[in-house]
Amino acid sequence: MRCAIIPPHVLDHIAERHRDERLRELAERTLAIDSGRRDARAAAQLIASAEPTSGPSAPKRTIHDAGHRERLPGRTVRSEGGPATGDKAADEIYDWLGVTFDFYRSAYGRDSIDGAGLPLVATVHYAVNYDNAFWDGSQMVYGDGDQQIFTTFTGPLDVTGHELTHGVTQYSGGLDYSDQSGALNESLSDVFGSLVKQYHLGQTADQADWLIGQGMFASGVHGTALRSMKAPGTAYDDPNLGKDPQPADMAHFVKTSRDNGGVHINSGIPNRAFCLAATAIGGHAWEKAGRIWYDTLTGGQVPTDADFATFAGMTHATAGKLFGVKSAESDAVRQAWTTVGVEIE
Amino acid sequence: MKVIVTRSGGFAGMVRRAEIDSADHPVAGRLIDEIDLGEVPEPAPAADRFVYDIEIGDRHVSVGEADLHGPLRELVDYVLAHGGS
Numbered sequence: 001m002r003c004a005i006i007p008p009h010v011l012d013h014i015a016e017r018h019r020d021e022r023l024r025e026l027a028e029r030t031l032a033i034d035s036g037r038r039d040a041r042a043a044a045q046l047i048a049s050a051e052p053t054s055g056p057s058a059p060k061r062t063i064h065d066a067g068h069r070e071r072l073p074g075r076t077v078r079s080e081g082g083p084a085t086g087d088k089a090a091d092e093i094y095d096w097l098g099v100t101f102d103f104y105r106s107a108y109g110r111d112s113i114d115g116a117g118l119p120l121v122a123t124v125h126y127a128v129n130y131d132n133a134f135w136d137g138s139q140m141v142y143g144d145g146d147q148q149i150f151t152t153f154t155g156p157l158d159v160t161g162h163e164l165t166h167g168v169t170q171y172s173g174g175l176d177y178s179d180q181s182g183a184l185n186e187s188l189s190d191v192f193g194s195l196v197k198q199y200h201l202g203q204t205a206d207q208a209d210w211l212i213g214q215g216m217f218a219s220g221v222h223g224t225a226l227r228s229m230k231a232p233g234t235a236y237d238d239p240n241l242g243k244d245p246q247p248a249d250m251a252h253f254v255k256t257s258r259d260n261g262g263v264h265i266n267s268g269i270p271n272r273a274f275c276l277a278a279t280a281i282g283g284h285a286w287e288k289a290g291r292i293w294y295d296t297l298t299g300g301q302v303p304t305d306a307d308f309a310t311f312a313g314m315t316h317a318t319a320g321k322l323f324g325v326k327s328a329e330s331d332a333v334r335q336a337w338t339t340v341g342v343e344i345e
Numbered sequence: 346m347k348v349i350v351t352r353s354g355g356f357a358g359m360v361r362r363a364e365i366d367s368a369d370h371p372v373a374g375r376l377i378d379e380i381d382l383g384e385v386p387e388p389a390p391a392a393d394r395f396v397y398d399i400e401i402g403d404r405h406v407s408v409g410e411a412d413l414h415g416p417l418r419e420l421v422d423y424v425l426a427h428g429g430s
């Protein structure tokens with residue numbers, strides 16, 4: 001192959017530095033088949049550990065203000081490269097979109113939500129006392145919270161990572177938003193939402209809090225966060241809000257017609273599986289466990305109605321491909337799913 | 346007539362329930378007269394959007410946040426504001 005004449009250190013350089021995904025992939029493949037100095041595993045690790053760099057691909061952010069109305073996108077308050085607005089929510093989201101964009105680019109070589117540089121559009125101050133944030137299929141939308149239970153949806157980085165990942169899942173073929181496939185959809189948003197935060201803080205798996213929505217509750221609410229990936233069901237226990245309803249394993253799977261079949265409840269099971277795998281593998285969770293989940297999600301093979309067992313089997317297969325079928329990484333993935341009661345055939 | 350609103354879903358995934366009796370709330374009674382539940386579309390699941398289960402007497406409907414308009418929206422907002430919890 002022609003590329004064999006390119007010295008390995010140049011390929012290293014391309015794989016690490018080049019922001020064009022196709023060229024990166026070519027460099028990866030070439031490294032993988034190159035004459036024995038490296039194998040596919042080393043190449044995968046090399047890509048997974050690529051340092052963040054500035055390059056030709058940069059985010060294209062636009063922040064709008066709905067002025068507490070429900071019309072989208074609302075008045076433009078900040079465009080890419082523009083000065084800070086002085087509005088806390090608008091400036092937080094501008095920054096968090098940038099961090100999330102940088103995370104996907106640096107960790108997985110992904111260029112924005114669609115992998116092709118999609119502009120990032122967000123609206124803040126949506127509706128009155130609105131206790132929610134969502135991805136509407138083309139943009140992100142944030143309420144201010146009612147100030148009684150929730151004080152912010154723009155403050156915690158993982159909320160933005162979560163919402164943006166709904167877009168990544170959508171552009172990867174989608175997962176039907178009900179029952180187990182819906183809970184997987186939710187879980188993937190929590191997984192990468194948490195990973196964006198860990199990446200931003202430079203934390204390893206054992207240093208991370210594995211919480212979703214830490215810092216959103218008003219003072220007086222008995223709880224630390226909305227969800228705990230490490231210990232589902234323990235994030236809050238409040239006289240008014242009730243107790244965190246997430247199950248930690250299949251034996252406690254919740255059957256309900258609400259919330260599209262409990263997609264925000266049963267996501268606790270795959271959330272914990274990811275946390276267990278990442279913690280067993282060790283190091284920065286986005287590098288190996290995150291790479292396994294990311295490659296599975298974006299590989300184009302996940303059925304839109306996938307259940308937990310189907311997705312679990314696919315993560316195990318991906319781990320085998322990336323790190324070897326007898327690798328510690330592959331074992332960690334199998335063990336993690338087994339612990340939460342999902343058997344891999 | 347009893348009106349019960351149960352909101353689920355949203356990023357937080359928390360359930361909020363509220364209930365009133367239209368006999369005590371003439372505003373709600375007037376809104377109920379204007380509501381045609383036959384017009385409400387089947388809820389289309391959408392990531393992190395609220396889902397509302399609405400019971401009006403012995404009638405029941407599930408509606409997605411994006412499809413909640415007009416007098417039904419006004420009724421839901423009213424019940425959530427005045428129906429406790």
Ligand SMILES: [Zn+2]
Nearest residue numbers: 186189392393
């Ligand atoms: Zn979500």
